[in-house]
Amino acid sequence: MLKQVIEAYELLDSARVDGYTVADFLKGRGVKEVEVTTIEGEKGSTDFVKIVIPGKDSKAPKLGIIGRLGGIGARPERIGLVSDADGAITAIAVALKLADMQSNGDILPGDVIISTHICPDAPTKPHEPVPFMDSPVDIATMNKYEVDKRMDAILSIDTTKGNRIINIRGFAITPTIKEGWILRVSEDLLDIMEYVTGRMPAVVPITMQDITPYGNGIYHINSIVQPATATDAPVVGVAITAEVPVPGCATGASHEIDIELAGRFCIEVAKGFGAGKVKFYDEDEFRRLVELYGSMKHLQTLGRLEK
Numbered sequence: 001m002l003k004q005v006i007e008a009y010e011l012l013d014s015a016r017v018d019g020y021t022v023a024d025f026l027k028g029r030g031v032k033e034v035e036v037t038t039i040e041g042e043k044g045s046t047d048f049v050k051i052v053i054p055g056k057d058s059k060a061p062k063l064g065i066i067g068r069l070g071g072i073g074a075r076p077e078r079i080g081l082v083s084d085a086d087g088a089i090t091a092i093a094v095a096l097k098l099a100d101m102q103s104n105g106d107i108l109p110g111d112v113i114i115s116t117h118i119c120p121d122a123p124t125k126p127h128e129p130v131p132f133m134d135s136p137v138d139i140a141t142m143n144k145y146e147v148d149k150r151m152d153a154i155l156s157i158d159t160t161k162g163n164r165i166i167n168i169r170g171f172a173i174t175p176t177i178k179e180g181w182i183l184r185v186s187e188d189l190l191d192i193m194e195y196v197t198g199r200m201p202a203v204v205p206i207t208m209q210d211i212t213p214y215g216n217g218i219y220h221i222n223s224i225v226q227p228a229t230a231t232d233a234p235v236v237g238v239a240i241t242a243e244v245p246v247p248g249c250a251t252g253a254s255h256e257i258d259i260e261l262a263g264r265f266c267i268e269v270a271k272g273f274g275a276g277k278v279k280f281y282d283e284d285e286f287r288r289l290v291e292l293y294g295s296m297k298h299l300q301t302l303g304r305l306e307k
Contacts, residue, residue, distance in 0.1 A: 001267070004096040005260045008089045012072050012118070013081045019047025019118045022092060026051060029099045037145055044136035046071070046119035048145035053098040053112045055274050060110030063270045064151025064233070067091025067115070068142070068158040068223055070133030071122020074249045078124075083253035084133040086159040086240045090263045091116040097267060110274025115146040130162045130247040132222070139214040139223060143230035153234050153273060153280045155266050158224035160239030161246035161253070165205055165221070169255070171262040172202035174237035176281045177211050177228035180296030181289060188278040189236060189269065196265045204239045208299070216302050222248075229300045234280035238262050 011017065011025055019036040026034050033052040038045055072085035081089075095114045101107070117137075125134040135142070147154070166172050173193060176183040185203055193201040206225060209218045213229045224237035240262055246253050272278030 001093060001097040001263055002256065002260045004093040004100065005089065005256050005263060007096060008092040009081070009254070009256060011092065012085060012089060015073070015075055015120055017118060017120055019049045022049055022118055026095055026099065029096055030103055031095060031099045039137055039141060039145065041137035041141065043123050043134065044119065044121060046117045046136045048117045049115065050148065051095045051114040053095065053102070053114070055108045055110040055112070057109055058111065060274045061152045061276060062111045062113060062150050063273045064148060064154040065091055065094055065112060065114045065266050066146045066154060066156045066227055068156050068226070069116070070135040070248065071119040073120035073122065074124050074133060075121040078249055078251050080251040081254060082133060082248060083161060083246050083250045084159050084248035086254055086259055087157040088116045088118065089254065090157045090240070090259050090266070093259065093263045094266050097263065108270055108274050112270050113148050113151055115148065117142065117146070124249045127162060129164060130245045131249050132162055133248040139226050143227060147227050147230045151231065151233050154227050154231065155236055155238050155269060156224055156227050157238040157240070157262060157266070158222055159248060160204060160222055160224055161242040162248055163221055164245055166202065166239060166241050167243050168202045168241055169243050170197065170202070170241060170258050171265065172204045172239045172241050174204045174206045174225060174239065176234045176236050177206070177225050178234045178281055178286060179232050180211065180299035181286070182206060182208070182211060183281045183286065186236065186280050188272065189280070192268045192272070192278070193265060196268055197261055202241070204237060206237070212299055213302055236280060238266065
């Protein structure tokens with residue numbers, strides 16, 4: 001799906017692009033259900049885009065794919081697409097590929113719900129070891145418009161290059177996060193990752209503090225698993241990675257081949273999940289964990305500081 005990745009990259013690489021531009025492009029490719037919502041924040045505005053690609057069976061499990069980012073650009077401070085844009089590029093490319101597949105007669109078993117947001121002039125913010133992109137809106141607002149109650153499981157795609165703990169070029173996945181629990185890495189997802197990349201799988205070392213909501217004053221690797229704070233559905237992060245720390249606001253740092261791998265992984269997961277053949281977690285094991293140790297849902301909140 002390199003063609004669709006390049007198309008998405010070129011579409012978003014503009015100082016004037018917005019969610020409505022993206023929606024018109026998708027509709028031109030046959031996507032019928034695209035919703036755009038403009039939200040004003042303290043640091044500007046952004047357009048949330050939600051796309052539904054219907055499957056053969058409306059009752060089949062529905063996969064959510066979220067392109068998570070602060071912004072696709074940091075204008076006027078930086079010219080062009082920033083590294084942080086990879087999540088949005090991947091999400092839009094996946095939507096384009098699924099639309100093209102449907103036009104060619106290949107319809108997935110279940111619905112796929114894709115969401116991201118489009119902001120070409122987002123602010124930046126300090127972060128160690130390298131600067132991050134900020135966002136015009138807070139994480140709670142992102143979750144409100146990107147996490148859909150219809151999503152039975154979620155892949156959250158996020159550029160994850162601003163760290164020293166995942167040191168491979170390409171993409172990696174996180175363990176499954178569900179209701180405050182960091183569960184074992186899905187064997188089904190590891191299998192798909194191996195098939196798609198032709199390499200040994202890579203896993204992001206997610207920690208307890210990474211799965212807590214932003215705003216608690218605690219360090220987070222990034223926002224890759226923040227959707228897990230707003231849903232009971234299982235969430236797996238798809239991290240687009242590098243061998244060295246790369247600032248989220250760096251331009252010229254997106255690698256189309258890596259984005260293509262991540263996007264193709266998402267589509268293969270969607271095929272199997274809608275058919276009931278791919279599991280994000282073991283339901284019996286999760287039930288036993290809760291029986292033995294209780295609920296961890298308090299980790300989905302701001303804790304004792306929450307009013």
